[in-house]
Amino acid sequence: MFTRPGRFQWSFLLRCFLFILLITAAFLTQAGNAPITVQGFASSTPPIDNIQKVPGQLTPDGLSQREWDGIKAQLDENSYRFFASKGGGYASTNPANGWHVNFAADGRTTLTPHQADDSDYFIGLQLRSIGYSTQKESTKPQKIVLVDEKIIYQWDENISEIWTNSSSSLEQWFEIQHRPAESLQGGPLTLQMRLSTDLDVVQKGNSLSFANKISYDKLIVWDSTGAEIPASMHLRENTLSLSINDHSAVYPLTIDPRFSQQAYIKASNTQAEDNFGFSVAVSGDTLVVGAPGEDSNAKGVNGNQANNSAAESGAVYVFVRSSGVWRQQAYLKASNTDTEDEFGFSVAISGDTLVVGAPAESSGFFESGGVYVFTRSASTWSQQAFIKASNFDVTDGFGWAVGISGNTLAAGAYHEDSNAVGVNSNQNNESVWGAGAAYVFTLSGSKWNQQAYLKASNTERDDQFGKTVGISGDTVVVGAHREDSKAKGVNGAKADNSAKDSGATYVFVRTLGVWRQQAYLKASNTESGDYFGWSVAVSADTVVVGATEEASSSTGVNGNQTNNDAWYAGAAYVFIRNAGAWSQQAYLKASNNDGGDEFGYSVAISEDRLLVGANGEDSDAIGINGDTSSNNSSGSGAAYAFIRASGVWTQQAHIKASNRDSFDWFGGAVAISSNTLVVGATDEASNAKGVDGNQANNAVEEAGAVYVIIDSKTAPPPQQQSQMPVHRFTSFDDDGKGDVLLRNMTTGRWEINFLNNRWVKANSGPTWLFPSLDWEMMGTGDFNGNGRGDILLRNNQTGGWWMFLMNSRIFTNGKTPITSNQEWKIPY
Secondary structure, three states: OOOOOHHHHHHHHHHHHHHHHHHHHHHHHOOOOOOEEEEEEOOOOOOOOHHOOOOOOOOOOOOHHHHHHHHHHHHHHOOOEEOOOOOEEEEEEEEEEEEEEOOOOOOEEEEEEEOEEEOOOOOEEEEEEEEEOEEEEEEOOOEEEEEOOOEEEEEEOEEEEEEEEOOOOEEEEEEEEOOOOOOOOOOOOEEEEEEEEEOOEEEEEOOEEEEOEEEEEEEEEOOOOOEEEEEEEEOOOOEEEEEEEEOOOOOOEEEEEOEEEEEEEEEOOOOEEEEEEEEEEEEEOOEEEEEEOOOOOOOOOOOOOOOOOOOOOOOOEEEEOOOOOEEEEEEEEEOOOOOOOOOOOOOEEEEOOOEEOOOOOOOOOOOOOOOEEEEEEOEEEEEEEEEOOOHHHHHOOOEEEEEOOOOEEEEEEOOOOOOOOOOEEEEEOOOOOOEEEEEEEEEEEEEEEHHHEOOOOOOOOOOOOOOEEEEOOEEEEEEEOOOOOOOOOOOOOOOOOOOOOOOOEEEEEEHHHHHHHEEEEEOOOOOOOEEEEEEEEEEEEEEEEEEEOOOOOOEEEOOOOOOOOOOEEEEEEEEEEOOOOOEEEEEEEEOOOOOOOOEEEEEEEEEEEEEEEEEOOOOOOEEOOOOOOOOOOOOOOOEEEHHHHHHHHEEEEOOOOOOOOOOOOOOEEEEEEEEEEEEEEEEOOOOOOOOOOOOOOOOOOOOOOEEEEEEOOOOOOOOOOOOOOOOOOOOOOOOOOEEEEEEOOOOOOOEEEEEEEEEEEEEEEOOOOOOOOOOOEEEOOOOOOOOOEEEEEEOOOOOOEEEEEEEEOOOEEEEEEEOOOOOOOEEE
């Protein structure tokens, strides 16, 4: 007689089976698996959910949910790895995007469907040449290798083509170590690739669309300093050219299409005026979207969405990502749904805890406001708490802004009226109309308790303290965009209120459970009506503040702040903390700054990445880094991605909706988590539902939409110019003071400026140095021990090394060969 194995026996057998399955999968795929964003290819069709390949969707008996999730994640990861194929090449799959990719030994990369169907297609791409006026033909790479889950085509010692594969995309980029031959004689550096496909190809700017299935776009080029280098894409017949204006570039160079829109997300019950995307939050693979205008009378989790009898009661939608594919996980409503509560006006998420603000909720008093906390167990959401302010009153708007970090949440009540000042003062005096307040709550067990009641240190009427809040660990930031002092910078004088509605931001910190105000932040160019503090965000020791009505006409980072020539253009300010002291690090403006754009309407930060929304921006651009020269799409909106390297911020991307349209207000809400960027467009009007539906129509006014963009590769860190450190300030004349070696990058001529303290006392052209731009300086130093700097050069074409030894201001030993063998390199 057969008996069913017990729980323990079944668990043991299952674990053994899965272990064998994992080992087998790892063996079969140990060389790899991949699809395409070339640094650029991106799919616009619904991807295949790879988890469907894993037997059983429910957690098997004997395994915890965490163990099962880990096993599925490992199997999923294995499906993207590279494996050796015939002919010395490699192959891979990308289930998330539905692709199979072959990397041939001759350098041709071919993209085909993961599974054969009626829409079979192919896309082939192969580097053919690189150079300036005269192209050097490349017929086959020197080698193809798999290193650390990267496919590398090594075309020669100078040029590498690299591919990686993940659920978000298949990424391609080129790395060029030294300036190629022909110097600057023939215009821009050009990479030519042979393109073969059976799909219709349409080019728009720096973007190729293959029958609306796949895109190849987002071309960005960086040099070794992290500076962005101008580049463009051109398609002519079957030749795709990438042109780079590298005249000012400091090699090595990275050529890398960069961003791809991963998803276009709509509500599951799209309706007019729901304003889906009014608020957004993202944490890892979980996205939360608020729709405060949604009308259903449902209550709780996953209720009936069809009844629209509770106008503007509001709703929140939770989406989760698996293998690069987003799907809706939950539809959340308040436990006490009522008309015009605007549930979802604000949202925040940390791990498996979600906070929702409903500032017009009216239990107790009209529009006193409420905050709801939901938690997730496995994939099931439930409401954990309903929170009211400790001194709630009529029209306080508690929940207008919310934030959460771990077991601490913050909520703003921008219209609270007490005259209290500082932390945990008297809440009961209602004598200062619209002063505003913020509240901090902590979780103990399963219960949330109020820990602090925060007020401004200079409480005033209608300052609207609590209009925005942000939280990171033990730091809470509160914006008061209508504060009036004319102070500038950090911890300035607050008494003079002659700059009406200039705005301020307050930083609070917690030590051993006790909160105190640490900083009072003002703009470096405080002006009346700028609304500094309209938006705030914090990540560790960095705070970002948006000032939507700031009016200078400058562009980019740290430009001229002094004029007011661009009405309501907007700005964002970055502050950093060092040993408890705050200082302004950057003043940010849009690259296409214009009046009425309201840059800074929304801000979000994650470590060294920053996203700024400008919902009034008007350009006709579409997608990433499009053409912003014309402004015919009023109020279409934009978002701007910035990245920080070595303390310096640079704009990384100008982002528009893939279906840009006037008055969609794209950028009204933004969120960021690692390399996932989220932008809400509150008034987008398509009638699509769910993920990646039809974006084309405008049939449902003000329905709203959300766009997920992936920054698929971080900017390369600043590098040295060559493999050996370059000392540009070596003393060439033995006076103990560093001198400067310069080079004219058009003529190739070298010049030394001999310095005396800060002044040039003489200059000299070391004519014995090779002027040809084939020669690159590999370093300077005192190689012969005479106390004077010497110069080491290398010819990029022949591999020859030469040393020039300095005696006072004269090269006494020029053209001293070291070796002419290209195989020799400095190993550090």
